[in-house]
Amino acid sequence: MLDEKGFGSAEFIFVSLIALLLIAGLSTLVSNEINQTKTGDIAQTRITGEKIAEIINTVYIKGIGYTITLPVPTNTTVYVDDPEGFLTIYSSSNGANISIKVIPKNIEKTTLDGDQTYNVTHNTDGSITFNQL
Numbered sequence: 001m002l003d004e005k006g007f008g009s010a011e012f013i014f015v016s017l018i019a020l021l022l023i024a025g026l027s028t029l030v031s032n033e034i035n036q037t038k039t040g041d042i043a044q045t046r047i048t049g050e051k052i053a054e055i056i057n058t059v060y061i062k063g064i065g066y067t068i069t070l071p072v073p074t075n076t077t078v079y080v081d082d083p084e085g086f087l088t089i090y091s092s093s094n095g096a097n098i099s100i101k102v103i104p105k106n107i108e109k110t111t112l113d114g115d116q117t118y119n120v121t122h123n124t125d126g127s128i129t130f131n132q133l
Helices: 007-062
Strands: 067-071 076-080 086-091 097-101 110-113 117-122 128-132
Touching (some): 007 067, 007 076, 007 086, 007 128
Antiparallel strands (some): 076 086, 076 110
């Protein structure tokens, strides 16, 4: 009876349209939440990197012979390998890579592993070195 006048087809199209709009709205909401989480993870990695860079800069500014203990957080690896004075902070928990500039240019090339503690020292030759404790 409904199909004789096209009401069944119109009703099906209307219900399908509403379902598609609901699905599109929910997928946008989920996508926004995922992006916010990724942004938060990257920000956390940047904060960790800024703290490490601050320690390196403090050791450099305080002068020869100055030493600070640097604990490297879990799930974090710090690569000190850029001759221009950049650190690369990698977080294995979220896959974020952040590069942060530091003041000293004469830094020992090394990899600092998470859950380890290092002494950061300003040596008599002006270099910055890392010794695992």
